[in-house]
Amino acid sequence: MNNLTKHFGKVKALDGLSLDIAEGELVALLGPSGCGKTTALRALAGLQELDRGLMIVDGKDVTFQSANKRGMGMVFQAYSLFPHMTARDNVEYGLKLRAHRTSGDKRKARSFELLELVGLSTHANHYPHQLSGGQQQRIALARALAISPKVLLLDEPLSALDAKVRTQLREEIRRIQLELGTTTLFVTHDQEEALSIADRVGVMRNGQLEQIAAPDELYDRPGTAFVAEFVGLTNPISGVVSKGTIELLDSTVKVLKGSITIGQGVALVRPENIEVVASQSGNATVFSASFLGASCRLSINLNDGTRVTAQLPSSDAVGLSAGAPVKVSLLDRPVFVKPII
Amino acid sequence: MKKSIGVRIWRFSIIAVVSFYLLMPLYAMFDFSTKQFGLGGKSRNLDSWRIIPSQPDLVIAITRSLLTALIVMALILFLIVPTAIWVHLKLPILRRPFELLCLLPLAIPAIVIVVGIAPLYRWISINLTESPITLAGVYSMLILPYTYRSLSAALDAVDIHTLAEAARTLGASIGRVIFGIIMPTIKTGIINGSFIAIALVLGEYTISNILNYKTFQVVIAQIGRANGNVAVAVSLASLLFVLFLLLLIPNKKRLGTVLDVDVK
Numbered sequence: 001m002n003n004l005t006k007h008f009g010k011v012k013a014l015d016g017l018s019l020d021i022a023e024g025e026l027v028a029l030l031g032p033s034g035c036g037k038t039t040a041l042r043a044l045a046g047l048q049e050l051d052r053g054l055m056i057v058d059g060k061d062v063t064f065q066s067a068n069k070r071g072m073g074m075v076f077q078a079y080s081l082f083p084h085m086t087a088r089d090n091v092e093y094g095l096k097l098r099a100h101r102t103s104g105d106k107r108k109a110r111s112f113e114l115l116e117l118v119g120l121s122t123h124a125n126h127y128p129h130q131l132s133g134g135q136q137q138r139i140a141l142a143r144a145l146a147i148s149p150k151v152l153l154l155d156e157p158l159s160a161l162d163a164k165v166r167t168q169l170r171e172e173i174r175r176i177q178l179e180l181g182t183t184t185l186f187v188t189h190d191q192e193e194a195l196s197i198a199d200r201v202g203v204m205r206n207g208q209l210e211q212i213a214a215p216d217e218l219y220d221r222p223g224t225a226f227v228a229e230f231v232g233l234t235n236p237i238s239g240v241v242s243k244g245t246i247e248l249l250d251s252t253v254k255v256l257k258g259s260i261t262i263g264q265g266v267a268l269v270r271p272e273n274i275e276v277v278a279s280q281s282g283n284a285t286v287f288s289a290s291f292l293g294a295s296c297r298l299s300i301n302l303n304d305g306t307r308v309t310a311q312l313p314s315s316d317a318v319g320l321s322a323g324a325p326v327k328v329s330l331l332d333r334p335v336f337v338k339p340i341i
Numbered sequence: 342m343k344k345s346i347g348v349r350i351w352r353f354s355i356i357a358v359v360s361f362y363l364l365m366p367l368y369a370m371f372d373f374s375t376k377q378f379g380l381g382g383k384s385r386n387l388d389s390w391r392i393i394p395s396q397p398d399l400v401i402a403i404t405r406s407l408l409t410a411l412i413v414m415a416l417i418l419f420l421i422v423p424t425a426i427w428v429h430l431k432l433p434i435l436r437r438p439f440e441l442l443c444l445l446p447l448a449i450p451a452i453v454i455v456v457g458i459a460p461l462y463r464w465i466s467i468n469l470t471e472s473p474i475t476l477a478g479v480y481s482m483l484i485l486p487y488t489y490r491s492l493s494a495a496l497d498a499v500d501i502h503t504l505a506e507a508a509r510t511l512g513a514s515i516g517r518v519i520f521g522i523i524m525p526t527i528k529t530g531i532i533n534g535s536f537i538a539i540a541l542v543l544g545e546y547t548i549s550n551i552l553n554y555k556t557f558q559v560v561i562a563q564i565g566r567a568n569g570n571v572a573v574a575v576s577l578a579s580l581l582f583v584l585f586l587l588l589l590i591p592n593k594k595r596l597g598t599v600l601d602v603d604v605k
Contacts, residue, residue: 047506067509078500080507084525094511140507147511 004053006039006207013039014050015207021151024181026174027212028194031204032230037187040204041153044185046070057150073144073182077156079136081128087139088124091115094147114142117176134165141173145180152177152184158193170197191231195219203227223258225268225338234268235308241265241337249274249302250283251330259337267335274310275329276300278319282327284308286320296320300328367577374574389570390578398560399575405473406557410542412477414535417488421481422531425492426523430505443489446482451547454479462552473554480542487541488534495530496523540583 006014013036021027029037042048044055046067055063062070073094081090091111115121118138128136137157144152154173158166174197177184188194194201195215202212203226211223222228239246241262246255248267259265276284276298287299287307296317298310308328320326374389394400428439446454458479465475501523508522524531546558555563557579565572 045506045510047509067506068512068514070510071512072510074507074510076503076507078503080500080503082504082508082522082526083499084528093508093513097512097517143507143511153510 001040001044002054002056004040004043004055005051006036006043006048006053007051012036012207014043014053017053017204017207017209019202019209019212021183021185023183025199026177026184026186026197028186028188028198028201029204030188030191030194030201030231033189035204036207037189037204038155039207041155041185041187044151045072045074045153071147071150072153073147073149073151074153074155075137075140075144075157077159079128079133079140079160081131081136081139081143083128086125086127087115087120087131088112090128090139091143091146094143098147110146111142114146115139117145117179118142118172132165133161134169137161137169138172141176145176145182149182152182154184154186154188156188159188159190166193173197195231201231203230205230219270221256221334222268222336223256225336228268228336228338233271233309233311235271235274236266237269237306237308238340239265239267239337246335246337248335249329251332253330253332254334256334256336259335260339263339265337265339267337269308269330269335270333271297271309271311273331273333273335274300274308274312275331276310276312276317276320276326278324279327280325282325284326284328286322286324286326288322289317289320300326302328367580370573370577370580374570374577377570389568389574392571393575393578396560396564396571396575398555399557399564402555402557402560405555406543409474409477409480409556410539412474413480413484413538413542416477416481417484417535417538418531421485421488422492422524423519425489425496426501426519426527429493429496429501430523440489440493443485445485447486451483452551454483455548455551459552473549473556476549476552476554476556479548480538480545483545483548484534484538484541487537491530491534491537492527495527495533498530499526501526536586539586543579543583 001017001019004014004017006012011034013034015036017036017040019027019040029040031037039048043050043053044057046062046065046069050063053063054061057070081087082093085093088108088111091114092107095107095110112121112124115124118141120135120138120142123131123135123139128139131139137160140157157173158169161169170193173186176182177197186194186198195218198215200212201215201218203210203218205226211218211227213221213223218227219232222231228234237248239248241255241260241264244255244261245252246265246267248269253267255261255267272295276286284300284302287301289299290297291314292311294314295311296314298312298317298320300308300310302308310328375385375387377384377386377388425439428435462475462479469475504522504526505518508518513521543557545556546562549556550559550562561572561575561579564575
């Protein structure tokens with residue numbers, strides 16, 4: 001995708017978006033509502049006309065090709081199974097439209113194979129209203145994969161499902177994607193979803209790509225303040241930058257590329273990068289503690305009145321209850337520092 | 342237990358009253374159609390029913406009206422339904438004006454419509470054909486308020502945009518989307534609208550009579566002037582026929598399967 005631009009009235013949904021996806025790669029587009037991620041996906045599917053830009057798939061310019069000729073498989077946020085068809089008929093639908101290339105037997109075999117892949121071969125004769133939301137999205141995935149799409153497009157396919165099913169299904173999507181090696185573009189506003197299954201995650205804002213990187217890189221080395229604040233939690237702590245480092249909480253840590261290079265700034269510190277130890281002569285007091293299972297989240301009041309959130313393994317948080325005096329410092333990990341506005 | 346019996350009695354009473362209200366006129370019609378009044382007093386027989394097939398005008402009129410109803414149905418399926426789908430899918434800005442347009446036949450009195458279209462039908466009968474089947478044109482306009490409402494409700498009940506987009510990405514043309522995906526999805530609305538339209542076409546009298554076309558209702562009225570018993574018998578038969586069609590609606594699943602055929 002090169003320089004995609006799209007206006008809806010005065011609103012700029014896409015503002016020169018460019019993105020390359022390698023073959024077999026799963027790229028997730030992440031961003032707040034209205035950032036243009038779905039518009040980008042729909043443009044690639046051929047469902048959204050563009051004002052400007054170029055889309056090349058497999059070396060072929062598809063910018064002006066109609067949606068039904070692009071060969072993209074798409075799974076929608078809303079349930080989109082054809083209600084008058086059984087699960088098998090839904091999966092076979094795309095193949096039937098390519099009847100000249102797929103014989104009846106091959107079609108049946110392919111639909112059975114895909115229903116097996118999504119674990120619903122026993123539900124082949126069920127109608128959509130007889131399936132749960134998760135099952136419907138699985139069938140929709142099988143239907144999209146049946147046509148061996150050039151790119152699989154997933155438009156927040158899990159957002160209508162409950163938390164448990166969502167986690168199961170996202171893992172299943174990744175398994176299937178890796179098994180088939182299908183190039184996939186996944187749009188979501190759920191960062192956990194994006195970080196957990198994507199090879200690369202692109203963070204979008206105002207129709208532009210802020211940063212695209214591997215999940216760990218995006219999380220640990222955000223390129224902009226927006227990315228740092230949007231992906232994961234951060235504590236804004238003031239400090240002075242000098243010679244590529246910043247002094248914070250009695251610690252000196254390196255600043256990330258893209259940060260301010262000198263002067264007063266606000267460091268965006270991850271809760272897990274804050275070290276907390278019980279100490280009578282510490283520089284802070286625990287305000288509240290939330291047990292999260294494997295980890296514990298502490299809300300801490302620093303002596304200067306700032307409140308920060310720290311997250312540490314539950315085993316390290318024993319005895320750190322509300323009111324406990326603690327010493328807070330930073331782990332030696334680089335932080336992003338934005339200017340004070 | 343007592344309460345449940347009470348509820349059952351209450352329900353049965355309501356059904357009995359409503360059934361009586363609906364069926365009594367039909368029974369009265371049947372009763373009248375079997376009574377013969379002569380010099381020898383009253384007698385009861387089925388002569389009025391027996392002579393129905395021997396009324397040549399009537400048989401022709403029934404055939405014509407049914408044919409007209411079929412043409413209207415075809416117009417619904419291939420013109421009104423695709424148009425309604427297109428407006429919902431691609432031209433949502435036209436939804437309100439289209440809805441208003443479809444309601445106009447309800448707002449304009451039939452006599453005004455007749456006066457407006459009379460010159461057109463005069464031209465048609467002089468230059469093209471005198472067949473009452475041409476009334477399908479004006480009928481398909483008259484049924485718009487009922488058909489469109491039924492279709493619109495069905496279209497609003499499903500997310501046709503997502504279904505259409507899903508079908509498009511799988512390779513379906515616009516035609517396939519409309520006839521192969523959306524129409525089977527809203528078949529309940531289409532069938533309901535079609536049956537109401539048939540009932541309306543078979544029962545329409547004002548326009549066909551003023552335009553001088555011998556349709557089913559016009560011929561019944563003519564027979565009624567000569568023989569009231571036969572006219573009532575025919576009216577009852579036509580009512581039962583339409584009632585039969587309407588009763589098919591709950592069993593539309595079987596009928597609806599004809600719409601499941603994926604049009605190439």
